[in-house]
Amino acid sequence: MSESWVNQRRGLVICVSGPSGVGKGTVISRVQALRPDLALSVSVTTRDPRPGERDGVDYYFRSADEFRRMLDEGEILESDCYCGNSYGTPRTPLEMMINRGTDVLMDITVPGSLAVMQNYPSVITVFLLPPSFSELRRRLAGRGTEQPDMIEKRLQKAREEIGKACLFQYNLINEDIDETARCILSIIEAEHCRQGRLPDLEEAILAH
Amino acid sequence: MSESWVNQRRGLVICVSGPSGVGKGTVISRVQALRPDLALSVSVTTRDPRPGERDGVDYYFRSADEFRRMLDEGEILESDCYCGNSYGTPRTPLEMMINRGTDVLMDITVPGSLAVMQNYPSVITVFLLPPSFSELRRRLAGRGTEQPDMIEKRLQKAREEIGKACLFQYNLINEDIDETARCILSIIEAEHCRQGRLPDLEEAILAH
Numbered sequence: 001m002s003e004s005w006v007n008q009r010r011g012l013v014i015c016v017s018g019p020s021g022v023g024k025g026t027v028i029s030r031v032q033a034l035r036p037d038l039a040l041s042v043s044v045t046t047r048d049p050r051p052g053e054r055d056g057v058d059y060y061f062r063s064a065d066e067f068r069r070m071l072d073e074g075e076i077l078e079s080d081c082y083c084g085n086s087y088g089t090p091r092t093p094l095e096m097m098i099n100r101g102t103d104v105l106m107d108i109t110v111p112g113s114l115a116v117m118q119n120y121p122s123v124i125t126v127f128l129l130p131p132s133f134s135e136l137r138r139r140l141a142g143r144g145t146e147q148p149d150m151i152e153k154r155l156q157k158a159r160e161e162i163g164k165a166c167l168f169q170y171n172l173i174n175e176d177i178d179e180t181a182r183c184i185l186s187i188i189e190a191e192h193c194r195q196g197r198l199p200d201l202e203e204a205i206l207a208h
Numbered sequence: 209m210s211e212s213w214v215n216q217r218r219g220l221v222i223c224v225s226g227p228s229g230v231g232k233g234t235v236i237s238r239v240q241a242l243r244p245d246l247a248l249s250v251s252v253t254t255r256d257p258r259p260g261e262r263d264g265v266d267y268y269f270r271s272a273d274e275f276r277r278m279l280d281e282g283e284i285l286e287s288d289c290y291c292g293n294s295y296g297t298p299r300t301p302l303e304m305m306i307n308r309g310t311d312v313l314m315d316i317t318v319p320g321s322l323a324v325m326q327n328y329p330s331v332i333t334v335f336l337l338p339p340s341f342s343e344l345r346r347r348l349a350g351r352g353t354e355q356p357d358m359i360e361k362r363l364q365k366a367r368e369e370i371g372k373a374c375l376f377q378y379n380l381i382n383e384d385i386d387e388t389a390r391c392i393l394s395i396i397e398a399e400h401c402r403q404g405r406l407p408d409l410e411e412a413i414l415a416h
Contacts, residue, residue, distance in 0.1 A: 126401075129409070132416035165410050170401045173413075183401055190398035193334075193378045193391055201337070202373050205381075208340035 008198065011098035012191055013041075013120065015106040016184065017113040018128030019158035021140040023174050027128060028107050030181035038188075039097050041106040044070065047085035060090060078108065078115035089116065103188055110161040113168070124191050126184060127168035131175045133159070216406060219306035220399055221249075221328065223314040224392065225321040226336030227366035229348040231382050235336060236315050238389035246396075247305050249314040252278065255293035268298060286316065286323035297324065311396055318369040321376070332399050334392060335376035339383045341367070 018024050032038055044060040046067050055061050062070070067086050070076050079088035089106065097104050106123075108116065116123050130136035136158055140151050165171050170187055174180045191197075198204075226232050240246055252268040254275050263269050270278070275294050278284050287296035297314065305312050314331075316324065324331050338344035344366055348359050373379050378395055382388045399405075406412075 127403075129413055131413070133414050134416060159414060162410050162414060166403055169403055170398070171403050171406075171409060172401050173409075183397060186394040186397035187401060189391060189394035190378070193380050193395060195335075195374055195377055195379050198379075201379060201381075202370050205337055205339070206341050206367060206370060208342060 009101055009192065010197075011039075011100065011102040011104060012124055012188060013094060013098060013104050013106065013122065014124045014126060014184070014188060014191075015108050015113050015116055016126045016128065017108050017110050017168065018174070019110065019130070019136065019161040020154050021136050021143075021158065022128045022130050023139070023177065023180075024107055024128055026177055027174060027180050027184070028105055030177050031105065031184050034181060035185060037102070039102050039104045041089055041094060041104050043087050044076070044090045045085055045087045047083075047087075056093075060093075074119070077119045078112040080109065080112060091120070094120075110164055114164065117167070124170075124187065125168040126170045126172060126187065127165040128172050128174045128180065129162065129165060130158075131173055133162075217309055217400065218405075219247075219308065219310040219312060220332055220396060221302060221306060221312050221314065221330065222332045222334060222392070222396060222399075223316050223321050223324055224334045224336065225316050225318050225376065226382070227318065227338070227344065227369040228362050229344050229351075229366065230336045230338050231347070231385065231388075232315055232336055234385055235382060235388050235392070236313055238385050239313065239392050242389055243393060245310070247310050247312045249297055249302060249312050251295050252284070252298045253293055253295045255291075255295075264301075268301075282327070285327045286320040288317065288320060299328070302328075318372055322372070325375070332378075332395065333376040334378045334380060334395065335373040336380050336382045336388065337370065337373060338366075339381055341370075 016024055016028055028040070032040065042056065042060060044062055044067065046062060046064045049055065049061050053059065064086065067088065070090065071079065071088070075091050076088040077091055079086055089108070089112070094104055106116065113125060117125060130139070137155060140146070140154055172180050172183050224232060224236055236248070240248065250264065250268060252270055252275065254270060254272045257263065257269050261267065272294065275296065278298065279287065279296070283299050284296040285299055287294055297316070297320070302312055314324070321333060325333060338347070345363060348354070348362055380388050380391050
């Protein structure tokens with residue numbers, strides 16, 4: 001695309017979600033391996049950095065007061081608490097990246113995704129589904145890290161979360177990781193071509 | 209996709225349009241070269257078959273009376289007259305193909321596309337744009353087949369047609385044929401993943 005107005009192409013924000021065990025993290029890593037120019041959204045947290053973790057790379061490390069201020073000012077698109085610490089997705093770094101034309105992936109929980117849809121309506125939303133519920137059970141049990149009652153709890157939660165798939169723009173059955181990753185790349189490419197994505201496109205073409 | 213309910217995937221109808229000279233035909237041929245399983249919609253016409261033309265392959269050859277009956281019965285999605293003969297896009301062969309799971313491309317004029325949107329709302333619509341209006345002029349002049357006043361007439365029509373791009377779901381700038389063809393394939397893949405494309409998907413997954 002050599003013409004100057006086409007270079008105004010902004011990045012897109014793509015939220016990838018799905019129930020625990022569906023393989024979200026693996027799929028996102030595969031997408032990034034295929035397209036290293038895609039960025040991954042960095043979360044903000046109130047927990048202390050662990051050895052080797054870098055501010056702005058692994059997380060944005062902020063105080064509880066600062067986190068609260070960010071929440072009050074609408075700077076946090078979605079947030080959650082875990083082991084007494086807060087985690088959230090900050091708006092400003094995201095907007096800086098898309099203004100530079102970088103596409104940004106978000107690896108996010110189902111409730112977090114619903115909050116992002118509210119607070120950032122231009123987000124593109126992808127829900128990963130297991131090929132079947134019994135396959136999800138196999139995957140969760142196969143990790144070998146959890147007790148049966150914990151697995152049942154996760155499955156119950158997954159069942160509720162799968163009911164939210166209809167609120168996402170795209171539903172992918174994650175049967176084959178490569179195929180799912182390629183589908184996500186196709187979605188990103190197609191979404192860039194959606195009508196209205198480049199402002200005043202027709203006028204620019206007619207004027208040149 | 210090994211699970212039986214996923215095999216219920218229906219084909220999509222993709223209408224590719226744009227002004228004269230934008231390279232529609234070339235792009236569609238390239239798409240078909242990359243994906244030979246995609247079908248091309250076959251038009252119905254009242255003109256006589258030329259030597260070697262086969263009914264149902266090149267065109268559906270029908271009498272003027274039959275064409276009129278098809279129009280009256282809503283069987284023709286869009287139609288046009290040229291040199292005293294009628295041409296149109298029939299609905300039934302399209303529906304038979306998508307019911308078999310085949311994606312169907314339509315190479316169609318801008319007014320024809322607007323008619324299809326009315327008569328077949330589930331169509332996916334792609335508008336090809338030239339990189340610039342001066343490039344479109346170069347392409348039309350470069351054909352060397354037309355007089356300057358005819359070129360000006362086509363450019364005037366193209367200018368009006370480009371104003372309709374905003375009515376199409378996707379707008380592609382056809383600068384590089386391969387890139388445009390790949391974008392169309394991405395659009396088809398992404399559209400297959402749109403929420404709601406597979407009826408009762410969540411229920412089927414939870415039940416298995």
